[in-house]
Amino acid sequence: MPEQKIQIGTIQWFPGHMTKTKRMISANLSLVDGVVAILDARIPLSSCNPELAELMHSKPYMVVLNKADIADANATAKWVSWYQKKGIPALAMDCISGKGMKNFIPVVKEKLLKDLLEKRKKSGMTGRPVRLMIVGIPNVGKSSFINKISKSKRAKVEDRPGVTRTKQWIKADEQTEFLDMPGVLAPKLNDQQVAIKLAFTGAVKDQILDIEALAMLLLEYLHENYPKALQERYKLETQETQGDKLLELVGRKRGMLLSGGIVNTERAAVTVLDDFRGAKLGRITLELPSEVQA
Numbered sequence: 001m002p003e004q005k006i007q008i009g010t011i012q013w014f015p016g017h018m019t020k021t022k023r024m025i026s027a028n029l030s031l032v033d034g035v036v037a038i039l040d041a042r043i044p045l046s047s048c049n050p051e052l053a054e055l056m057h058s059k060p061y062m063v064v065l066n067k068a069d070i071a072d073a074n075a076t077a078k079w080v081s082w083y084q085k086k087g088i089p090a091l092a093m094d095c096i097s098g099k100g101m102k103n104f105i106p107v108v109k110e111k112l113l114k115d116l117l118e119k120r121k122k123s124g125m126t127g128r129p130v131r132l133m134i135v136g137i138p139n140v141g142k143s144s145f146i147n148k149i150s151k152s153k154r155a156k157v158e159d160r161p162g163v164t165r166t167k168q169w170i171k172a173d174e175q176t177e178f179l180d181m182p183g184v185l186a187p188k189l190n191d192q193q194v195a196i197k198l199a200f201t202g203a204v205k206d207q208i209l210d211i212e213a214l215a216m217l218l219l220e221y222l223h224e225n226y227p228k229a230l231q232e233r234y235k236l237e238t239q240e241t242q243g244d245k246l247l248e249l250v251g252r253k254r255g256m257l258l259s260g261g262i263v264n265t266e267r268a269a270v271t272v273l274d275d276f277r278g279a280k281l282g283r284i285t286l287e288l289p290s291e292v293q294a
Contacts, residue, residue, distance in 0.1 A: 021182045024167055025055050031131060032179055034112050035061040038136035038145055041071035041092060042285050044079045045292060046197040047137050059133075062089035062112045064104070066141040069094035075285035082289035095144040104149060105176065108132070131177045138183030139203050146170050146178050197286050202277050215269035216243025218276060219250070221286065229281040247272070 029035075040047040044065055063083055068076050076092045083090035089111040093100035109117060113130060120126060136142045150172040170178045198204050200218055220243040222230050230236045234250050244265075251257070251268035258264050275281050 022051065022055070025133070025135065025181055028133065028167065028179060028181075029055065029059055032059065032133040033116055033131050034108070035059045035133045035135060037061060037063045038066050038095075038134060038140050038142045039063050040137075040140050040201055040203070041065035041068040041076050041079070042201060043197045043287055044083075045287055046194040047140055047201075047203065049135075049137055060112050060116070062091070062107065064095075064145065065090060065092045066095050066145060068092035069097065069099065070279035070283055072283050072285035075288055078289050082292075093145070095141045095148050098148050101148055108176075129171075129175050129177050131179065133179045133181060135181050136183060137198070137203050139201070140183065142180060142183065146172075146180050150178070200273070200276065200286065202273075206273075211273065212247065212265050212269040213243075215272040216247050218272060219243050219246040222276075222281065222284070226282065226284055229284065233275060233281050 037048065044063070048063075065071070065076055065079060080090045080092055089107050091100055091103055091107055093104070095101070108130065117130075120128060134142050134146060150170050167182070168180050170180060172178060195204070196214070196217060199206075199209055199214055219230070220241065223241055223246060230246075234253050236246070236249055236253065238246075238249060240246055240249065247265050247268050248263045250272060251263035251265055254268065254271065256264045256267045256271075276284065
């Protein structure tokens, strides 16, 4: 992320039901054999709730890098390798189309729960289903993942954060059951760079954000890291690096003008964020393993 000059204000969002979710996760860990953390492939680190990691330490767990279809493919490969080097099974996946889904069960059996399944086999308990808890931050695709792999629409799906409000057991097949948990963010988004990335992807409600400032920061990042995306989408041929100027240029290029020729920057900001979230700017990743502090 570029050095932040644009003032966006402190981002905080932790609805009451999320406190309940933390307690629910703790109370139900004993019911499952392992945990699957669904992450956003565009922001794997920022979309991994550190408090969830602490709660999961008593169970084998793996990560699914969802939305890999709209993330930078080279960056996603680096993240998969990074997790695997840490001994954490990782899969890149698109839970909407199902790409990468066929590898999930094999990874669960051959890596995540290999020891447990071998122990059950020796004990003659091969008929017992595998139970997995599905966790993740809001709007990361937990419900889409469950619906796709279980070939059902039992998990509620909407393109906005905080939809799943209660736990639910879902049977994928005779051998696999999922416990879907509501999305949960950390109580305090202390690292505002993390908070901003979450806001970019829609994991934080837009209603509590300064949309224009957010779009300005995103444009600065894209100009520095994905300049061709801006050129192709908005026909921007400029060396301008300041977010406010870039947002005005986008508005002018799209004819978003008010009386007197003033750019409607709010409308332009909504367009930029929608274009990013809808992958109309191409495949983009906002953080890399090389940025992780040792």
